[in-house]
Amino acid sequence: MNLSRNWSRIMRISTQSTKMPSLFYKRHLNCWSCTKLIDHPLFCNQCHVIQPLKINQLNYTDTFNIPNQFNIDLKQLKLEFLKLQQQLHPDNFSTKSKDERVISEEQSSYVNKAYETLKDPLSRAQYMLALKGKNIHEGHMNVKQDFLLEVMEIQEDIEDCERQELDQYIDENNSRIENSVKVLEELFNKDLLDEALEETMKLKYWYTIARLLSSRDDEL
Numbered sequence: 659m660n661l662s663r664n665w666s667r668i669m670r671i672s673t674q675s676t677k678m679p680s681l682f683y684k685r686h687l688n689c690w691s692c693t694k695l696i697d698h699p700l701f702c703n704q705c706h707v708i709q710p711l712k713i714n715q716l717n718y719t720d721t722f723n724i725p726n727q728f729n730i731d732l733k734q735l736k737l738e739f740l741k742l743q744q745q746l747h748p749d750n751f752s753t754k755s756k757d758e759r760v761i762s763e764e765q766s767s768y769v770n771k772a773y774e775t776l777k778d779p780l781s782r783a784q785y786m787l788a789l790k791g792k793n794i795h796e797g798h799m800n801v802k803q804d805f806l807l808e809v810m811e812i813q814e815d816i817e818d819c820e821r822q823e824l825d826q827y828i829d830e831n832n833s834r835i836e837n838s839v840k841v842l843e844e845l846f847n848k849d850l851l852d853e854a855l856e857e858t859m860k861l862k863y864w865y866t867i868a869r870l871l872s873s874r875d876d877e878l
Contacts (some may be wrong), residue, residue: 718772728846740775783858821878
């Protein structure tokens with residue numbers, strides 16, 4: 659096994675970080691159009707005018723009106739996303755003011771980013787940790803040496819595997835990802851953030867293995 663080559667790759671993966679916004683919704687602000695108090699993350703509940711992001715300092719879960727937790731209802735998330743997409747469709751703002759058209763584009767981009775972040779377990783875990791002041795960049799410090807060696811061995815095996823062996827490797831890694839997500843659900847529920855940070859780092863490695871498997875599938 660080429661330990662030097664794989665160790666270099668492992669460390670590059672472990673030190674990659676995902677920059678996450680730390681936006682928090684501040685309720686009971688004034689609408690920029692009618693100046694009435696608002697209590698809705700995207701639209702004024704009085705005049706129904708869209709609100710700019712600088713007013714709507716909300717986190718991603720507030721955007722979709724779901725609990726601010728790791729374990730979320732993905733069906734509800736998608737339903738809320740589709741509803742917002744419909745509300746923010748450009749056709750709804752074609753006759754509106756320039757300000758409203760610009761705001762709608764910003765909100766639409768924000769909603770898309772929020773949805774993409776929350777629907778995926780890894781990016782959702784990273785985001786939830788960022789809200790708690792935990793940076794995934796620090797996670798590699800907590801990952802144990804034997805785990806890193808296990809990952810390197812798996813990488814080496816995949817790079818050398820034959821086509822008929824690939825499906826087994828894919829199934830095994832899917833199980834690793836599924837188990838890691840279950841562990842994260844428990845850790846976040848118990849607010850064990852340091853442990854969740856370490857497990858998120860492990861999940862990140864399993865995602866890397868999944869990409870390697872996909873690349874190997876294209877090669878064979």
